[in-house]
Structures are given as structure tokens and as C-alpha cells.
Amino acid sequence: MIGAGLAGLAAADELVRAAVDVELFEARDRVGGRVWSSQFAGASIERGAEFILPDSSSVRSLAGRLGLPLVRKGTLYGDRVPVGGEPVSLAQVKAGIERLEAYTPRDGETLDVALAASDLETAVADAIRSRIEVSTAYPASDLDAGVVREAGAAFGAFDTHSVRGGNGRLPAALADAVRADRIRLSTPVERVSWEPGAVRVCSRGTETVADVAVVAVPASTLAVIAFEPELPAAKVHAQHAVRYGHAAKLFVGLGSPAAPSATLSVPERFWCYTQLGADGEPLGFTACFAGTESALAELDVAGGPDRWLDSLARLRPDLDLDVGAVELSTWSDDPWARGAYSAPSASAPLDHAELARPAGPLAFAGEHTAGAMHGTMEGALRSGVRAAREVLALRRARI
Numbered sequence: 195m196i197g198a199g200l201a202g203l204a205a206a207d208e209l210v211r212a213a214v215d216v217e218l219f220e221a222r223d224r225v226g227g228r229v230w231s232s233q234f235a236g237a238s239i240e241r242g243a244e245f246i247l248p249d250s251s252s253v254r255s256l257a258g259r260l261g262l263p264l265v266r267k268g269t270l271y272g273d274r275v276p277v278g279g280e281p282v283s284l285a286q287v288k289a290g291i292e293r294l295e296a297y298t299p300r301d302g303e304t305l306d307v308a309l310a311a312s313d314l315e316t317a318v319a320d321a322i323r324s325r326i327e328v329s330t331a332y333p334a335s336d337l338d339a340g341v342v343r344e345a346g347a348a349f350g351a352f353d354t355h356s357v358r359g360g361n362g363r364l365p366a367a368l369a370d371a372v373r374a375d376r377i378r379l380s381t382p383v384e385r386v387s388w389e390p391g392a393v394r395v396c397s398r399g400t401e402t403v404a405d406v407a408v409v410a411v412p413a414s415t416l417a418v419i420a421f422e423p424e425l426p427a428a429k430v431h432a433q434h435a436v437r438y439g440h441a442a443k444l445f446v447g448l449g450s451p452a453a454p455s456a457t458l459s460v461p462e463r464f465w466c467y468t469q470l471g472a473d474g475e476p477l478g479f480t481a482c483f484a485g486t487e488s489a490l491a492e493l494d495v496a497g498g499p500d501r502w503l504d505s506l507a508r509l510r511p512d513l514d515l516d517v518g519a520v521e522l523s524t525w526s527d528d529p530w531a532r533g534a535y536s537a538p539s540a541s542a543p544l545d546h547a548e549l550a551r552p553a554g555p556l557a558f559a560g561e562h563t564a565g566a567m568h569g570t571m572e573g574a575l576r577s578g579v580r581a582a583r584e585v586l587a588l589r590r591a592r593i
Contacts, residue, residue, distance in 0.1 A: 195219065195408050196383050196395065196419070199227025200243075200571055201559040202410035203368035204256075204578025205585070210372050212586055217404070218372065219397055221382035221530045225369045228531055229571060231360025234521050235447045235479040237471055238360035241523040243571045245271050246355040249345055250572040252579070253364070257357055260367040264355040268454030268470040272350040274325060277509060278460040280317035287325070290318040291342065291349045299339035304540045308339035324460040325349075330569070331439025331485035332537035341538050346569050358472045361571070382530075385420045386556070391592055393555050406588050408581045410559040413549075414438050414532040425553050432548035436562050438533025439569075440487040440526045442495045444502050447519030451476035452512070459509050463489035464502075466510055480513055482506055485534075487526075495524060535569040536562035544568060550580065555588060557581040 195206050198220035206216045224230070228242040246253050246264060257264055276282050290312070299308045305326060309319045323334045326347050330337060341347050357363050369377055378397075385396040386407070393407040411419070413436035424430065452468040453476055459465065464484035471477045482502065484493055494501040499522045507515060525531045538544060549563040559581035564573030 195410065196386070197227065197410035197560070198222075198225040198365070198369065198377055198379075199410060199560070200229050200365055200368075200574040201561065201578040201581070202227075202408065203365050203372065204575045205408045205410060205557075205559050205582040206372045206376070206578075207368050208579050208582035209585065212582075214586070214589070216372065216376055217402060218377040219381050219383050219395060219402075220377060220379050223380045225377065225379070226362050226365035228525065228535070229361050229365055229574075231362030232521075234445050235477070235519055237477050237479070238362075239445050239479070239481065239521065240356065240361055241443065242525070243361060244356060245269075246357075246361075246571070247271065247345055247348065248352050250570070252575040253571050256368075256575060257364065260364070260371070262363050262367060263358045265358045265472045266470060266474075267354045267356055269354055269467045270351050270454070270456050271354045272348050272352055274456040274458035274465050274467075276321040276324070276458045276460050278462065279320055282315075282317040282321045286315070286318050287321050288349065290314045290322055294322065294342050297339075302540050302543075303339045305334040305337040305339050305341055308342075309334070321458070321460050324463055325458055328458065328463050328465055328483065328485035328489075330537050331441035331534045332437065332539070333486050333488070336437075336539050336541050338538040338540040338543060344538065344566065344569075345572070364571075383419055385422065387422045388554055388556055390554055405592070406555040406557070406585045408557045408559055408578075408585060410578065410581065412438070412531055412533070412560060413536070413562050415530055425556075428548050429551065429553055432545040435539075435542040436544060436549070437537045437539040437542055439485060439535060439537045440490055441483060441485045441534035442490055442493075442525075443523040444482040444484075444499055444506070445479055445521040445523075446482075446503065446506065447479050447516035449514035449516050451478045452480065452514075457510060459505065462492065462505055462509075464493065464505070466506060468513075479519070480506075480510070480515070490526075495522070498522070537569070550577070552584050552588065557584040557588070
């Protein structure tokens with residue numbers, strides 16, 4: 195098992211429950227990958243994947259099996275009040291989305307083209323464009339128009355949840371179920387030699403032999419692993435074509451806790467939200483999420499939080515910001531991610547079938563291989579279970 199993020203751990207858990215011996219190799223010094231919780235302002239924050247949405251059935255089922263209760267956040271992920279630019283209401287945005295969803299785009303059509311063809315008022319189109327660019331962390335000029343039907347872009351007043359104590363408890367509990375002695379942390383895989391019925395995984399001068407393997411690393415980092423022989427050309431092309439969004443998170447303490455809220459800065463491509471804690475009371479911090487490479491540049495995220503803090507103060511003058519308590523989280527500069535999550539590019543579409551297709555004794559997992567659920571914890575879990583079942587089928591075929 196290469197990669198102990200949510201997908202790799204889900205695959206390992208499925209295999210262990212089927213009485214298969216497994217070993218996991220993880221480049222980081224922790225499990226979880228882009229699911230990473232830490233402590234801030236007396237509570238858990240999510241440096242990576244955060245919102246458990248209504249259709250996250252696998253996440254909810256797994257949390258239940260592992261005895262991890264969910265907490266209602268109170269934050270309406272799908273109802274972000276648009277601020278900045280020409281005034282527009284949530285009702286106008288909802289009507290615009292309904293019109294956009296009724297539009298049938300051509301193959302390869304971008305969100306920008308679909309917005310123009312839907313004949314929306316400029317302010318409405320701008321608010322929708324900003325909302326979807328933030329959620330996908332990718333520019334509308336190359337977003338596939340079908341993105342409006344994906345879970346991460348969902349609009350509406352639906353409840354959201356997270357795991358009590360942090361979403362990082364999910365991978366931690368999976369790691370416990372798999373057993374820590376089967377997981378090698380700080381052990382990046384350098385080479386994978388494969389042939390029918392045999393896989394050799396090489397890392398830091400050691401070689402581990404197995405009959406099958408699951409490769410569960412982001413497409414953005416797969417190139418650091420040498421495959422011998424090389425993966426099929428179609429597989430390599432599909433992996434290279436995956437585009438990743440660029441995102442960052444900013445957490446700021448509050449002198450006075452604030453009720454749940456969700457505000458979108460339309461021109462600056464970030465949203466700010468407050469939420470409830472496990473006790474149902476407002477938490478003592480606010481969180482921001484910025485999406486697209488250009489937004490991160492405008493906010494000078496690489497230079498630190500100062501410019502973003504100034505923008506946040508203008509966006510939410512009602513919040514009692516404690517600028518002495520600030521945490522910034524980025525993923526594009528993480529060597530084992532190199533981006534936030536896969537984006538539905540119009541010019542380089544995700545080849546869902548090829549990304550998920552096994553190659554000899556190798557199965558592939560990760561949110562980018564999860565089809566319509568790509569870019570989510572739900573997708574990562576489903577991909578891991580799917581890859582594990584493919585591995586089991588490969589092993590049965592040899593018996």
C-alpha cells in the first residue's frame with residue numbers, strides 16, 4: 195500500500211478485514227494526507243478537508259463504524275452571502291444556479307462560456323463564478339461547465355458536519371484498525387517494480403515484496419516514483435492530465451465568539467465562516483478559504499497572513515478579530531500534495547475510467563480516481579474501497 199492518506203487507509207482497512215496481510219508506506223510523518231486536524235483557539239481546526247456534506251454516505255458510515263460522532267457545524271456551506279462588487283442576493287444567486295443547471299453545455303465547454311450563454315445578470319454571474327472558483331480552487335476559464343452538478347459546488351441551505359475532535363480522527367482510527375506496526379511513516383517510495391503476480395516496493399534502500407499493491411498518492415506526486423516497467427501510456431497520460439486547484443486556509447481567533455455564518459468575498463475569491471463546537475456553542479475563531487492561484491497571489495499568501503487579514507477585516511467588520519492568534523495553512527507548497535484537490539478541467543478532462551483502471555498487479559486509489567466524487571473525502575474513501583476490492587479480485591484470479 196503506497197500512501198496512508200484517507201484512500202490508502204480505507205483500502206488497507208478493507209483488505210485487513212478480508213484477512214489480507216498489508217504493509218503501508220507513507221512519505222509524511224503522520225497518516226491522513228490532506229485530512230489534517232490540529233488545535234487552535236481551544237478547538238480543532240481542519241488544515242485540509244473539512245466539510246462532511248449531506249451526500250457523504252461513506253464518511254458517515256465509516257465514522258459510525260469507528261465510533262466517531264459527528265458535530266453539526268451550523269455553517270451553511272451552500273449559502274454563502276455574496277459581498278463586494280454590485281449587490282446581489284442569495285435568492286438571485288439561487289435563481290441563477292437553477293438557470294445554469296438547466297443549460298446543456300457542449301463537450302469541453304467552460305464554466306465561463308456556460309455563464310455567458312445562460313444570459314445571467316452580471317452581478318449574479320460574478321457571484322456564481324466566484325463561488326465555484328473558490329470551491330474548486332480553479333479558474334472558471336478552464337473549469338468544465340458540468341462542475342455545477344458536482345458535490346463540492348453544491349448550493350443550498352443544507353447542514354454540514356465534521357468529526358468531533360477533528361476529521362483527522364478518521365485516518366487515525368483507520369490506522370489503529372490496520373495496526374501501527376503495518377504502517378511505515380517517513381518512508382517515501384522511490385521505485386515500484388511490477389510484473390503479473392509480483393510487486394517490489396523500494397524505499398530508502400529496502401525492498402518489500404508483495405503479490406499486489408494499491409497506489410494511493412496524488413497524481414501530482416506520482417512522478418517521483420519510478421515504475422519498472424513504466425505504467426501503460428494511457429495511464430501515464432491520464433495521470434499527467436489531472437489538474438489541481440490551489441487553495442489556502444486562514445484561521446483567526448475571535449475576542450467574542452460569533453454565531454454560524456458564511457460570507458463570500460466575490461472579487462477576492464475567498465469565503466469566511468464561523469461555526470459551532472461540539473457543545474453546540476459558537477467557536478472562538480473564524481476560518482477563511484481562498485481558492486485559485488490568482489486569488490492566493492492577490493492575497494499574498496506566500497508572504498504571510500497580513501494582506502488576507504486586512505481583507506477579512508473589511509469583509510467582516512462585525513467580527514472581533516484577534517490578529518494575535520492566526521494560523522495559515524497551504525497545500526501547493528506541500529511536496530506530497532503540490533495542490534489542493536483535483537479540478538474538472540475543460541481542456542484536460544479527468545479520464546475517470548483510466549485513472550481508476552488497474553495496471554497488472556497494481557490498483558489505483560485517491561480522490562482524483564473517484565469519478566464524480568473527486569476532490570472530496572467521500573471520493574477518497576470510495577476509491578480506497580474500490581481499489582481494495584480490485585486487489586481482492588486479482589488475488590482470487592490467481593488462486
